Amino acid sequence: MSDVFPGGVPEFAPWAGPEPETGGPPCLAAEAAALDAADPLRDRREAFVVDAPGDPEGVVYLDGNSLGALPRGVAGRLAAVVEEEWGRLRIRSWTESGWWTAPERVGDRVGRLLGAAPGQVVAGDSTSVNVFKAVVGAVRLARAAAPGRDEVLVDAATFPTDGYIAASAARLTGCTVRAVPATDVAEAAGPRTAVALVNHVDYRTGRLHDLPGITGALHAAGARTVWDLCHSAGALPVGLDASGADFAVACTYKYLNGGPGAPACLYVRRELQPRFDSPLPGWNSHADPFGMDPAYTPADGAVRGRVGTPEILSLLALDAALDVWDGVDLGVVRAKSLDLTDFFLRCVERYVPAGRTECVTPLPHEERGSQVSLRCAGAGDVMAELVRRGVVGDFRRPDVLRFGFAPLYTSFADTERAARVLGEVVTSGPVR
Amino acid sequence: MSDVFPGGVPEFAPWAGPEPETGGPPCLAAEAAALDAADPLRDRREAFVVDAPGDPEGVVYLDGNSLGALPRGVAGRLAAVVEEEWGRLRIRSWTESGWWTAPERVGDRVGRLLGAAPGQVVAGDSTSVNVFKAVVGAVRLARAAAPGRDEVLVDAATFPTDGYIAASAARLTGCTVRAVPATDVAEAAGPRTAVALVNHVDYRTGRLHDLPGITGALHAAGARTVWDLCHSAGALPVGLDASGADFAVACTYKYLNGGPGAPACLYVRRELQPRFDSPLPGWNSHADPFGMDPAYTPADGAVRGRVGTPEILSLLALDAALDVWDGVDLGVVRAKSLDLTDFFLRCVERYVPAGRTECVTPLPHEERGSQVSLRCAGAGDVMAELVRRGVVGDFRRPDVLRFGFAPLYTSFADTERAARVLGEVVTSGPVR
Known part of the structure; x- marks a missing residue:
């Protein structure tokens, strides 16, 4: 039972006319068509399983920040992995099909999209597990330089798992956790700060934080940074190497389209790798993993971030999914992203009656990720109705x-339709 | 360059005759055929992609203890997951396709094969990561009862990753690690012992350890047990609930045929679950994961063992792979396993000249897993030649x-051929 529509979600009349009932100037469909025609990335859409923008039965998918759409190349590649590599070659595929080195190979492909030179990113394990490696690793690094550092700063608006994991890492290393708004982290860092864990883009508001600036301030305070790139990887240029960031964790199933629960990636800055002391020293990170040595000797390089045997089917689906990025310039991606969100905000202004929604995503480009978040009364039911009408957000x-x-x-065109249907829903529905 | 064959691995003459050149009584092929005809599990083979036993071009695959063969049902199911669930339903699949609850659902399916009632096993993360959760969880439980317990016992012959991870868990919880042969763990446990981490079946020798007996002795000493079931899950009845084991970790890509790097499983005994304090409290283990609460409140039950978003493609491949176990009685599996290893040992005795190999797997059934390990001079090159001749072990x-x-x-028939080819290789090759 809905708490917004106490009698149950009502049936809405289908949208029939070319103009929104909110009135106002002509709709923006023609402008959308012109923008699409001029879009340098328009051909990339064909690499994905998505409905045609003009299809009235089709779905407008605006939830790629939660689960990216399926790249067309994945199914065939995964079938070959299963039938040929697992089914026929079996154990030989660890060497002959390159399974053993896939975490580093895939990591480097993701690294290019994060502004990281090869050899610093490894794919495997979930975001949460990688946050644990990074926070404990960062605390140990900071303490090696200054043993008294016992504070972990956490972005107060973080996606919750980061906070839970940071608290566990702090507990196990004898630190305390302090939650601070991301915008205040730079100022909050002090002589006791070991590390700050900050989201590059806030998952709820879409606010983009100043990665180079905050990193520089943390370094000036003698502390380390762990960046959560879940909502920026594949959405905008991250510039890890250029920023001096110490550690970073990226999700690959959002804008990188790696598939449900695709393995996350861990970045450890090259000069820190020899001192990275992982709390999860599994055999895959051993210098000689098949030596079966009872003593642990960590491997050099990004491999040190590995733990156990990688989930190869998920990992190679991600590998195949990354093909859509070949030859793509993140600067072009960023420009289109800002054009899309700007255009969406204009469409919302045009189609949605004033006061029905409030944009919580910052308007300045330098503070905006690749999403738009709108506060809205009855948001849960509004989204359910949007989904019923073929507009999928979350x-x-x-x-x-x-x-x-x-x-x-x-x-x-997707963008225009989404705002238009949103206007229709909030206008016709008994939303409080 | 080989260190056994300094001039390189020589060409071996192909095996031509029906009888091994080692002479002796007639070969055991006819007996193998009779045993296969009487095998109650013989129809199960059809559920896998494996070569026909009589096919001279076919491969005898005896490395299922490293990577299980491909069940035929996996490819179709995985294609549907990719194309329909990810490709068409996308984000809706978290609820509509049951993705969100898959770790517990798959965990229960594995649990049945481990002698665990539903609600105690969860699938996800690697074996190494699960060993970490279990060892830290066990230390915390033991200390809640007796704060002075600061020792982690580790099976001295363990697969190395368990030892590395146990050492990390000990370091983070202020414990020390002591390596003890599995057979001595029961006696070694004392008032300082928090937990013992023991392999149910030794990966190298195939020795089966006394899970109920060691568990009972540990409990009598006030300590907890973490069992590594990697080489027993799917190979023999484990009887977790009946034994009183506290924690266990099982690999699913060996005898459970879940695919390369398939997610491992964590068992936490039901009565311990309310006190299980995981060191990896990711959002998937929260009581209300979509409440986005900054404070962590652990879920009840097996879910508490989850961490981050599960790698769904690998997890659902495992789910499909488990279909081959429907209706299978582990007692029948165990009986056939012992028949196979007994028969292999007889074949080795028949075909391999005395002194060329030495069996390191215990002969008593109660001490034998589902593998046979033979010490052999130049073992690396012998195995390479076996593989070249279509017999895959490791x-x-x-x-x-x-x-x-x-x-x-x-x-x-596979078993007989493997021993026969082994006899041929060690007879004809210049193995020192």
């Missing part, structure tokens, strides 16, 4: 509608 | 040939 409690714009496959 | 340094017998698809 809902974050208590009252946020989240629309993610994946520049490789989201069109301006 | 090699563990420094001198062990490992042959795994997966009762669902290994035939007695």
Whole structure:
């Protein structure tokens, strides 16, 4: 039972006319078509399984910031991995099909999209597990230089798992955790700070934080940084190497389209690798993993971030999914992302009656990720109705509608339709 | 360059005759055929992609203890997951396709094969990561009862990753690690022992340890047990609930045929679950994961063992792979396993000249897993030649040939051929 529509979600009349009932100037469909025609990334959409923008039965998918759409190349590649590599070659595939080195190979492909030179990123394990490696590793590094550092700063608005894991890492290393708004982290860092764990883009509001600036301030305070790139990887240029970031964790199933629960990636800055002391020293990170040595000797390089045997099917699906990025310039992606979110905000202004939604995503480009979050009364039911009408975003409690714009496959026509249907829903529905 | 064949691995003459050149009584092929005809599990082989036993071009696969063969149902199911669940339903699949609850659902399916009632096993993460959760969890439990317990006992012959991870868990919880042969763990446990981490079946020798007996002795000493079931899960009845084991970790890509790097499983005994304090409290283990609460409240039950978003493609491949176990009685599996290894040992005795190999797997049934390990001079090169001749086992340094017998698809004809080819290789090759 809905708490917004006490009698159950009502039936809405289908949208029939070319103009929104909110009135106002002509709709923006023609402008969307012109923007799509001029889009340098428009051909990339064909690499994905998504409905045609003009298809009235089709779905507008604006939830690629939660689960990216399926790249067309994945199914065939995964079938070959299963039938040929696992089915026929079996154990030989660890060497002959390159399974053993896939975490580093895939890591380097993701690394290019994060502004990281090869040899610093490894794929495997979940975001949460990688946050644990990074926070404990960062605390140990900071303490090696200054043993008194016993504080872990955490972005107060973080996606919760980072906070839970940071608290566990702090407990196990004898630190305390202090939650601080991301915008205040730079100022909050002091002589006791070992590390700050910050989200590059806030998952709820879409706010983009100043990665180089905060990193520089943390370094000036003698502390380390762990960046959560879940909502920026594949959405905008991250520039890890250029920023001096120490550690970073990236999700690959959002804008990188790696598939449900695709393995996360861990970045450890090259000069820190020899001192990276992982709390999860599994055999895959051993210098001689098949030596079966009872004593642990860590491998050099990004491999040190590995733990146990990687989930190869998920990992190689990600590998195949990354093909859509070949030859793509993140600068072009960023430009389209900002054009999409700007255009969406204009469409919302045009189609949605004033006061029905409030944008919580910052308007300045330098503070905006690749999503638009709108506060809206009855957001849960509004999103359910949007989904019923073929516009898929998501809902974050208590009252946020989240629309993610994946520049490789989201069109301006999708964007216009989403705002138009949103206007229709909030106008016709008994939303409080 | 080989260190056994300094001039390179020589060409071996192909095996031509029906009788091994070692002479002796007639070969055991006819007996193998009779044993296969009487095998109650013989129809299960058809559920796997394996070559026909009589096919001279076919491969005898005795490495299912490293990577299980491909069940035929996996490819179709995985294609549907990719194309329909990810490709079409996308984010809706978390609820509509049951992705969100898959770790517990798959865990329960594995649990049945481990003698665990539903609600105690969860699938996800690697064996190493699960060993970490279990060892830290066990230390915390033991200390809650007796704060002075600061010792972690580790099976001295353990697969190395367990030792590395136990050392990390000990370091983070202020414990020390003591390596003890598995057979001595029961006696070694004392008032300072928090937990013992023991392999149910030794990966190298195939020795089966006394899970109920060691568990009982540990409990009598006030300590907890973590069992590594990697080489027993799917090979023999484990009887977790009946034994009183506290924690266990099982690999699913060996005898359970879940695919390369398939997610491991964590068992936490039901009565311990409310006190299980995981060191990896990711959002998937939260009581209300979509509440986005900054404070961590652990879920009840097996879910508490989860961490981050599960790698769904690998997890659902495992789910499909488990279909081959429907209706299978582990007692029948165990009986066939022992018949296979007994028969292999007889074949080795018949075909391999005395003194060329030495069996390091215990002969008493109650001490034998589902593999046979033979020490052999030049084992690395012998295995390479066996593989070239279509018999796939594996090699563990420094001198062990490992042959795994997966009762669902290994035939007695396979077994006879493997020993026969082994006899041929060690007879004709210049093995020192």
